[in-house]
Amino acid sequence: MTTDAPTSGQSDLAVELRNIDKAFYGVKANDDVSFRLARGEVHALLGENGAGKSTLCSILAGLYRPDAGEMFLHGVPTAFKSPKDALASGVGMIYQHFRLVANLTVAENIALGHPDTGIRLDQKKLQTEAAELGDRYGLPIDPAARIWQLSVGEQQRVEILKLLYRNADVLILDEPTAVLTPQESKQLFTTMRQMADEGRSVIFVSHKLQEVKEVSDNVTVLRHGRNVGGVATADAQTEDLARMMVGRELVLPTRTDTTEAGSVVLAVSGLRVQGDRGLEAVSGVSFEVRAGEIVGIAGVSGNGQRELALGLNGLKTPTAGRVFIGNFDVTEASVLSHMYAGMSYVPQNRLGVGLAPGLTTEENLALKAFRKPPYSRGSRLLPSAFRSEGARQIEEYDIRGVRPGLPIRLLSGGNLQKALIAREVEMEPKVLVLHSPTRGLDVGATQAVRNQALAERARGVGVLLISEDLDELLALSDRLLVLYEGQVVGQMNAEDATAERLGLLMAGEREDGRR
Numbered sequence: 001m002t003t004d005a006p007t008s009g010q011s012d013l014a015v016e017l018r019n020i021d022k023a024f025y026g027v028k029a030n031d032d033v034s035f036r037l038a039r040g041e042v043h044a045l046l047g048e049n050g051a052g053k054s055t056l057c058s059i060l061a062g063l064y065r066p067d068a069g070e071m072f073l074h075g076v077p078t079a080f081k082s083p084k085d086a087l088a089s090g091v092g093m094i095y096q097h098f099r100l101v102a103n104l105t106v107a108e109n110i111a112l113g114h115p116d117t118g119i120r121l122d123q124k125k126l127q128t129e130a131a132e133l134g135d136r137y138g139l140p141i142d143p144a145a146r147i148w149q150l151s152v153g154e155q156q157r158v159e160i161l162k163l164l165y166r167n168a169d170v171l172i173l174d175e176p177t178a179v180l181t182p183q184e185s186k187q188l189f190t191t192m193r194q195m196a197d198e199g200r201s202v203i204f205v206s207h208k209l210q211e212v213k214e215v216s217d218n219v220t221v222l223r224h225g226r227n228v229g230g231v232a233t234a235d236a237q238t239e240d241l242a243r244m245m246v247g248r249e250l251v252l253p254t255r256t257d258t259t260e261a262g263s264v265v266l267a268v269s270g271l272r273v274q275g276d277r278g279l280e281a282v283s284g285v286s287f288e289v290r291a292g293e294i295v296g297i298a299g300v301s302g303n304g305q306r307e308l309a310l311g312l313n314g315l316k317t318p319t320a321g322r323v324f325i326g327n328f329d330v331t332e333a334s335v336l337s338h339m340y341a342g343m344s345y346v347p348q349n350r351l352g353v354g355l356a357p358g359l360t361t362e363e364n365l366a367l368k369a370f371r372k373p374p375y376s377r378g379s380r381l382l383p384s385a386f387r388s389e390g391a392r393q394i395e396e397y398d399i400r401g402v403r404p405g406l407p408i409r410l411l412s413g414g415n416l417q418k419a420l421i422a423r424e425v426e427m428e429p430k431v432l433v434l435h436s437p438t439r440g441l442d443v444g445a446t447q448a449v450r451n452q453a454l455a456e457r458a459r460g461v462g463v464l465l466i467s468e469d470l471d472e473l474l475a476l477s478d479r480l481l482v483l484y485e486g487q488v489v490g491q492m493n494a495e496d497a498t499a500e501r502l503g504l505l506m507a508g509e510r511e512d513g514r515r
């Protein structure tokens with residue numbers, strides 16, 4: 001294994017992409033994009049969702065072939081046939097979804113695919129090397145642990161070490177902080193800086209301005225598949241970057257007033273819910289949500305959020321504890337009964353759990369309300385109501401791209417979410433459970449969803465916001481709870497909450513000294 005800093009040829013340019021085009025089914029994901037990456041820099045690739053960041057990175061990493069354009073590696077024209085081919089030339093990418101082998105150890109995963117790694121692995125040697133590499137880059141790992149035992153943050157470290165083990169000198173990190181706590185992100189930034197100082201080049205993909213400001217030397221902004229500008233990060237104002245990214249002034253809504261919350265609309269006590277693998281995922285959770293407040297639940301994904309949501313709305317029957325919607329004990333009740341008792345639910349998984357992908361937008365909008373007027377009179381369904389109600393909601397909730405008669409799954413993520421929220425809000429619930437409601441949405445749609453959550457709060461609905469997005473939780477919540485390994489490990493009013501404090505709790509640090 002060699003981990004010496006790579007030495008380039010004459011050029012200080014590590015990578016140059018010229019006039020790259022790439023379309024998927026006629027939609028241009030990259031449109032005439034040129035991009036230069038210098039040796040020894042952290043270069044941020046900033047852009048809204050769907051801007052074409054992952055596509056550009058995947059082209060550079062050999063996963064996709066561009067439709068047109070040229071690529072140069074250290075000044076030499078290059079066309080990679082595969083990610084393996086790219087890595088052999090020193091270009092490696094960490095994807096948004098990891099590609100580790102769950103049953104193998106950390107050390108085995110790091111060595112996997114290395115040309116010097118034979119059929120028989122010398123476990124001891126591998127493990128020592130992996131641990132040393134981890135120490136050197138501030139990425140502590142247990143080399144003997146198996147991947148499935150690791151947190152997402154730890155898996156990401158393994159992915160990075162895998163590239164370093166192969167001595168990649170161009171490292172592409174596609175939205176790496178999306179799965180990290182603020183503290184883990186800080187550590188990653190230190191590692192990225194270290195890699196750049198050694199003469200490697202790092203592409204850091206993000207849509208978070210603060211992070212880009214914090215870690216990058218230069219930033220390139222993509223919008224609608226086009227490169228709309230590049231600047232030295234130090235010279236860039238956050239507001240300017242935001243404007244470049246979205247193409248207009250942008251203010252994300254936040255809660256501004258503090259109102260007196262009303263009566264308790266959701267009461268949860270001692271709730272226990274099993275996870276999919278028979279292990280307990282929610283272990284004795286208690287909290288209340290009052291009318292007219294937003295209660296945020298923070299936590300790194302996989303700490304029981306999903307099971308909590310399912311246990312609250314009847315999709316999974318709790319093994320212990322009680323759930324009350326107003327005065328109704330719905331602990332063992334069906335999903336439908338939850339709905340009648342006044343709970344609306346916007347799941348993380350929009351298509352499938354949330355919407356019926358094959359039905360039209362109008363049908364989806366009517367999916368819950370069709371038993372009552374204006375959709376039906378007695379036992380008779382009124383087809384005209386589907387059209388008129390559908391048209392009204394599509395207009396009111398600004399659902400774009402609806403084509404009559406075609407299935408809803410053809411809508412973009414943001415418009416799917418607007419439709420789903422429209423349907424749930426139209427039920428006039430007492431309690432609205434939102435699970436990662438803006439995940440993966442562009443800024444425009446995020447704005448609409450946040451506004452909707454605040455409007456419901458203003459109408460006196462009790463909103464439970466389960467999210468991994470700390471900015472969003474801090475912007476919207478009146479109160480915050482932190483979920484860690486199925487338990488509430490902290491709660492606070494919004495005034496006392498900071499990203500730092502939440503981050504520590506999310507990482508399992510307890511404020512009461514217990515473990």
Ligand SMILES: Nc1ncnc2c1ncn2[C@@H]1O[C@H](COP(=O)(O)OP(=O)(O)O)[C@@H](O)[C@H]1O
Pocket residue numbers: 024025027028029047048049050051052053054055056
């Ligand atoms: N494999 C694919 N098949 C079809 N469309 C794709 C594929 N990958 C990306 N796209 C589309 O290309 C556009 C850019 O996507 P992407 O590069 O993933 O953006 P970003 O990473 O900036 O969010 C989007 O409209 C997306 O839907």
Ligand SMILES: [Mg+2]
Pocket residue numbers: 053054055096174
């Ligand atoms: Mg992406």
